[in-house]
Amino acid sequence: MASTLLAQRVAHDVDLIARAGLPIDEFLDEAMGSLARAVPFVSACVPTVDPATMLVTGVRKFGGLTGLDHRDHEWALIEYGTSEPDSFAAVARSAVPATAVHLATGGHTERSARLTDFMVPEFGFTDELRAAFRSGRETWGGMALFRDEAANPFTPEEVELVAELSSAMALGLRTGLLAQLAYAPPVAPVGPAVLIVNADNEFVQLSAGAEQRLADLNGRPTLADPMNIISALVGAARSWAAGQTDLPPRCRVRSASGMWLVLHATPLSARDGKAGDVVVTIDEARPPEIVPLVVAAFGLTARERDVTQLVLQGVDTKEIASTIHVSTYTVQDHLKSVFDKVGVRSRRELIARVYFDQYVPRMGGELGASGWFAGS
Incomplete structure (x- = not known):
């Protein structure tokens, strides 16, 4: 556990970094490095979200998760397609914008399906500290810190410190969004692209232009596999169809070319009553x-x-x-x-x-x- 003085220094450092107007990647590299001094972790991921819908628009990874993208689609489907009391959306709505599984369950971490069924068997993580980064009425992103059996669970003091950083981290993300420059010359508009995902979460149909749109999303450096954006939309569409959320499954994302895209998802119903297929539309965002x-x-x-x-x-x-x-x-x-x-x-x-x-x-x-x- 960090000393009070160290926690204060980290909070001060993160606040200064957040006000520097850095692009998101540079901001997070510095902020997460500072945070690790007071709240050690073996791995971490920081999703950015569309503040209107809380849908993920990108994920940066740190520690042991760096470069591991092969299970991102499963994470997105769990996060947006199931209902857990400590989802990022739930944490964003709570009075305290941070929580840890071990503390919240009184040590009975098996009560967390996400941790027990996914994080433990796949990565060996035994505790997770989550936070939402809020600025006024909007949430701009979140954070998940992980520990394994080699480390003690997260403490109340560590959760409190991360909660205190919420507004500074939100400031860094939203100003980083403004500082972000296009990585490549803008591409010419190709019209809306359509993808159909079946009940087994497989892409079964792609319209003309869809591969170009996906390539533009995939071309953003330093990000984890942007396909988690599509999976998040699919999960959110199914939750929306089931009446579990009233937020429309849509988000706005800036692609590698610098073009702003808007992504929508709509659940489909077959005549035989079967459900599960989802159509995802990607188009250039209008002003x-x-x-x-x-x-x-x-x-x-x-x-x-x-x-x-x-x-x-x-x-x-x-x-x-x-x-x-x-x-x-x-x-x-x-x-x-x-x-x-x-x-x-x-x-x-x-x-x-x-x-x-x-x-x-x-x-x-x-x-x-x-x-x-x-x-x-």
Whole structure:
């Protein structure tokens, strides 16, 4: 167990790292290295999630899990296709955004199906500490730390420290999302791609363009196998069909090319009554789908988000004031705060910053009936 002084130093270090504006991979490398000084672990994984649906958008791994991706699809199906009291979504909703299996079960870890049926036989992990990384209303990711028989279970003090890091880790993830640059030139839109997954979790049909979309997802360096995103959607679709969740099975992901994609999953029912097949659709995200995510990542207040949304629609200051029932001076104050947080000096720069490089080249173009830029 770490000393109080060491725990305080780690919390301070993680907070500083989170404010450095690093890309996600660099942030996590430094933050997890610091955390390991106070909360040792043999392996760890850090999923990022879409804050609107809590569906995984990527996973980074550390320690003994590094490079082990062959069982990711099973993890995703368990996480999103079953109902456990300490799922990441459940931890995100709890008053304390961290928990450990050994502590939560009073030492009866066999009560955790995930640990007993998957983690122990597959990896030899005997305890897991989970946390959700929350910033205000949104959850941007989570963390699972693992120990094996060679180490003692996680302590209440360690869980408390990890819980205290929740907001700092969320800050690092959401600002890292904004700092992330495209790894390759954007690819031309290919239209929606469709994949059908059967009840045995096998891909049985792929539409034209599906392999290109999957390759674009698979090309992101440092990430674990992005197929866990597809598996998470499949599991979530089945939970949604069973009435176990009311969150739609969809997420927004930035691919290797830098293009924002939106992924949907829909459960299918056959005429003979059999169920289990799921259709997954991957398409380029339209501006209305991605803007709320990006705006939330800047950490704007609710009123600042309202002002920003109106600026993105081309509304002038006087009309913004009338719409949200404040004075023009108050609108200017909100705009100044927004500019400071986003790091821009004008409305034009704000629009370009929010839309990223995916949309900037097409700014000024007309939107078609589909909500995408006409002529794309």
